[in-house]
Amino acid sequence: MNQNPLLLNDNPEEKVFEYIRYLLENGGPELQDYEKFTSIINAINPEDVDNFRVKIKSVLNENTLIGHGFVKPYGYPGDFTLIDKIYRFDVNQDPKYKNWDIFFQNQPGANAVRNRKNFFIEYCKKLVLRKENAKILILGSGPASDVYEFLSTHTGCNNLTVDLIDFDQSAINFSKEKNKKFDGQISYNKINALRFNSYKLYDLIWSAGLFDYFKDKHFTFLIRKYINCLEEDGEMVISNFSTKNPTKRLMEVLSDWYLNLRTESDLFRIASDANVDKELVSVDKEPLGINLFLKIRKTP
Ligand SMILES: C[S@@+](CC[C@H](N)C(=O)[O-])C[C@H]1O[C@@H](n2cnc3c(N)ncnc32)[C@H](O)[C@@H]1O
Numbered sequence: 001m002n003q004n005p006l007l008l009n010d011n012p013e014e015k016v017f018e019y020i021r022y023l024l025e026n027g028g029p030e031l032q033d034y035e036k037f038t039s040i041i042n043a044i045n046p047e048d049v050d051n052f053r054v055k056i057k058s059v060l061n062e063n064t065l066i067g068h069g070f071v072k073p074y075g076y077p078g079d080f081t082l083i084d085k086i087y088r089f090d091v092n093q094d095p096k097y098k099n100w101d102i103f104f105q106n107q108p109g110a111n112a113v114r115n116r117k118n119f120f121i122e123y124c125k126k127l128v129l130r131k132e133n134a135k136i137l138i139l140g141s142g143p144a145s146d147v148y149e150f151l152s153t154h155t156g157c158n159n160l161t162v163d164l165i166d167f168d169q170s171a172i173n174f175s176k177e178k179n180k181k182f183d184g185q186i187s188y189n190k191i192n193a194l195r196f197n198s199y200k201l202y203d204l205i206w207s208a209g210l211f212d213y214f215k216d217k218h219f220t221f222l223i224r225k226y227i228n229c230l231e232e233d234g235e236m237v238i239s240n241f242s243t244k245n246p247t248k249r250l251m252e253v254l255s256d257w258y259l260n261l262r263t264e265s266d267l268f269r270i271a272s273d274a275n276v277d278k279e280l281v282s283v284d285k286e287p288l289g290i291n292l293f294l295k296i297r298k299t300p
Pocket of ligand 1: 078079140145165168191209
């Protein structure tokens with residue numbers, strides 16, 4: 001293992017690039033490097049981002065999770081393969097890339113994604129206890145790994161039906177293959193959530209990892225639209241990454257992955273802009289407080 005160059009050089013900029021070279025030679029940051037590497041990224045000015053990416057270009061490719069986000073093989077950063085890999089804590093075992101993936105998977109943002117899957121599963125557990133023939137609609141379903149995990153671990157939910165909406169045909173294909181043992185219970189719909197029209201009413205309308213990409217006006221539009229698709233005792237749950245996301249700059253600088261981060265009060269304001277009564281709205285979060293959940297009931 002090479003010696004950490006932070007100890008050897010005096011020029012601050014050179015010191016940073018020597019340190020990056022050292023990380024690249026070591027296959028990525030190890031646990032003792034996390035704090036230093038993160039503080040370097042957090043201190044990079046917007047005008048220096050491109051130059052920084054050139055320095056780490058040997059890992060900004062599909063061999064790493066950060067590179068997958070950067071390359072965007074499906075045209076957007078959080079695609080179904082990346083999200084599914086986060087859920088499975090997948091790590092490239094090639095020593096050139098392994099530590100980069102372990103670093104990515106250990107970031108609070110990745111943990112918050114895994115936590116939101118657990119949040120979904122807890123919701124479904126309560127729902128099937130309350131309603132035998134529950135109907136769920138998922139907007140921006142991606143890999144549908146959350147659905148797969150719930151149905152695989154909670155057998156006997158044969159009357160539960162799930163309608164998936166995603167505008168990416170590759171995501172639909174992947175989720176269909178993944179969930180093939182639940183054929184008949186799940187419908188797959190390749191359509192933009194902004195355009196989908198439902199003739200059915202749902203007990204739960206769930207959306208995770210989608211509204212963070214929308215501007216407030218689309219967020220409001222979708223609440224107005226989908227509240228009409230809820231059963232009288234139904235609920236809509238929408239996740240949004242918080243402004244407190246500590247992984248924000250890592251996502252932006254390394255993966256060119258930008259989200260519309262929001263506060264709890266942003267979410268209350270958006271619900272109010274969509275003309276939803278205050279008493280029908282609450283905001284919840286997963287244990288890290290990074291993924292917020294706007295919850296809207298149809299009736300009190
Ligand atoms: C970050 S993934 C989240 C996947 C899944 N909900 C989860 O949390 O595991 C977002 C998904 O939303 C889909 N998506 C993005 N914009 C969409 C839109 N306007 N309508 C439907 N799907 C959309 C993408 O194709 C992608 O599969």
